[in-house]
Amino acid sequence: xxxxxxxxxxxxxxxxxxxxxxxxxxxxxxxxxxxxxxxxxxxxxxxxxxxxxxxxxxxxxxxxxxxxxxxxxxxxxxxxxxxxxxxxxxxxxxxxxxxxxxxxxxxxxxxxxxxxxxxxxxxxxxxxxxxxxxxxxxxxxxxxxxxxxxxxxxxxxxxxxxxxxxxxxxxxxxxxxxxxxxxxxxxxxxxxxxxxxxxxxxxxxxxxxxxxxxxxxxxxxxxxxxxxxxxxxxxxxxxxxx
Amino acid sequence: xxxxxxxxxxxxxxxxxxxxxxxxxxxxxxxxxxxxxxxxxxxxxxxxxxxxxxxxxxxxxxxxxxxxxxxxxxxxxxxxxxxxxxxxxxxxxxxxxxxxxxxxxxxxxxxxxxxxxxxxxxxxxxxxxxxxxxxxxxxxxxxxxxxxxxxxxxxxxxxxxxxxxxxxxxxxxxxxxxxxxxxxxxxxxxxxxxxxxxxxxxxxxxxxxx
Numbered sequence: 001x002x003x004x005x006x007x008x009x010x011x012x013x014x015x016x017x018x019x020x021x022x023x024x025x026x027x028x029x030x031x032x033x034x035x036x037x038x039x040x041x042x043x044x045x046x047x048x049x050x051x052x053x054x055x056x057x058x059x060x061x062x063x064x065x066x067x068x069x070x071x072x073x074x075x076x077x078x079x080x081x082x083x084x085x086x087x088x089x090x091x092x093x094x095x096x097x098x099x100x101x102x103x104x105x106x107x108x109x110x111x112x113x114x115x116x117x118x119x120x121x122x123x124x125x126x127x128x129x130x131x132x133x134x135x136x137x138x139x140x141x142x143x144x145x146x147x148x149x150x151x152x153x154x155x156x157x158x159x160x161x162x163x164x165x166x167x168x169x170x171x172x173x174x175x176x177x178x179x180x181x182x183x184x185x186x187x188x189x190x191x192x193x194x195x196x197x198x199x200x201x202x203x204x205x206x207x208x209x210x211x212x213x214x215x216x217x218x219x220x221x222x223x224x225x226x227x228x229x230x231x232x233x234x235x236x237x238x239x240x241x242x
Numbered sequence: 243x244x245x246x247x248x249x250x251x252x253x254x255x256x257x258x259x260x261x262x263x264x265x266x267x268x269x270x271x272x273x274x275x276x277x278x279x280x281x282x283x284x285x286x287x288x289x290x291x292x293x294x295x296x297x298x299x300x301x302x303x304x305x306x307x308x309x310x311x312x313x314x315x316x317x318x319x320x321x322x323x324x325x326x327x328x329x330x331x332x333x334x335x336x337x338x339x340x341x342x343x344x345x346x347x348x349x350x351x352x353x354x355x356x357x358x359x360x361x362x363x364x365x366x367x368x369x370x371x372x373x374x375x376x377x378x379x380x381x382x383x384x385x386x387x388x389x390x391x392x393x394x395x396x397x398x399x400x401x402x403x404x405x406x407x408x409x410x411x412x413x414x415x416x417x418x419x420x421x422x423x424x425x426x427x428x429x430x431x432x433x434x435x436x437x438x439x440x441x442x443x444x445x446x447x448x449x450x451x452x
Binding site for chain 1: 394414
């Protein structure tokens with residue numbers, strides 16, 4: 001399907017119902033697929049929320065439904081349908097980032113507990129883990145200001161040995177950087193964009209560090225880092241969500 | 243504090259021209275703040291866009307000046323100061339990437355019907371590899387702060403995507419230099435600080451001669 005770009009523009013009145021119906025069908029199709037793969041109603045919830053966040057920006061998205069309450073009472077000059085659509089789009093993106101950060105935070109916590117790393121390496125891992133946890137806190141708070149935050153997913157990460165874990169860490173961080181980059185142009189609020197940029201460059205630092213530790217390039221994409229879409233990120237992340 | 247802009251005419255050239263557009267941007271940002279409740283994001287907000295009212299072209303030209311600076315630093319100073327080993331490899335590789343940033347920004351500016359700033363003359367007060375790497379760290383981190391500070395002011399989303407793509411590279415450079423030198427990989431902690439134009443000029447200004 002075409003990449004579900006989140007845009008804040010309100011469609012013409014006559015098209016609204018059709019668009020919501022089509023989006024609803026798409027989202028239900030995703031949820032059915034997710035349910036089939038995971039075979040568990042409970043486990044599907046956080047993944048489904050993640051997938052729903054990748055859906056369109058209309059207030060039909062479960063991530064966005066409570067955001068109109070946040071936008072409604074402010075008395076801004078802009079039309080309420082535009083600002084609530086923008087808010088629900090931003091909430092979906094914040095929740096998408098929050099989900100990824102939850103996974104990163106859990107991953108590092110597990111790695112630290114594993115005893116696989118020591119000394120300077122462990123110190124770097126601890127720093128990165130603490131920073132991802134701060135990202136979780138900030139994004140959660142941001143999501144709360146917009147509506148309902150995404151539920152914490154249950155991550156599952158294979159931890160075999162230090163080498164494979166370092167590779168996984170690099171994958172995760174490079175993915176995170178690409179994920180943020182992929183959404184920068186979709187965020188409506190300048191303040192939320194500022195927050196996303198402040199986190200994006202941290203993921204980039206983490207990614208470069210781990211690449212170098214593995215003997216790879218700090219800038220694998222060269223002069224211009226490549227973005228990834230929500231669908232592309234989801235495909236990589238799905239095996240790590242229980 | 244008096245800004246050094248008048249000493250650097252090429253940077254003065256990027257001063258605000260489109261006041262109407264700038265105030266439109268500022269109004270939009272303030273309205274968004276009212277809707278979303280700026281409190282949740284206050285730590286991330288910089289005064290960069292609230293104070294400047296710069297147009298997209300102004301921002302691109304500011305970025306171009308910084309990229310000219312970094313390219314010159316890695317390729318010219320990198321050669322003259324005498325680097326070896328990993329530092330030499332890094333300077334060559336990063337210099338190539340900064341040069342690509344110069345090319346891309348120049349193309350974006352001319353493509354948008356604007357006039358790219360002329361390449362200034364720079365002077366870098368470093369005499370050995372250690373000093374070179376220290377300044378490299380400062381420059382890359384300043385670059386990250388500059389792009390993160392200016393990004394939210396860009397009105398064209400394609401330009402924002404390009405700026406994001408570039409800033410990620412600068413952040414990766416900064417981390418690589420940190421690893422090489424033992425300096426902090428994340429000097430700002432969990433959130434990179436957006437820098438205002440004045441803050442960027444405080445670091446970069448003294449290096450620009452003409």
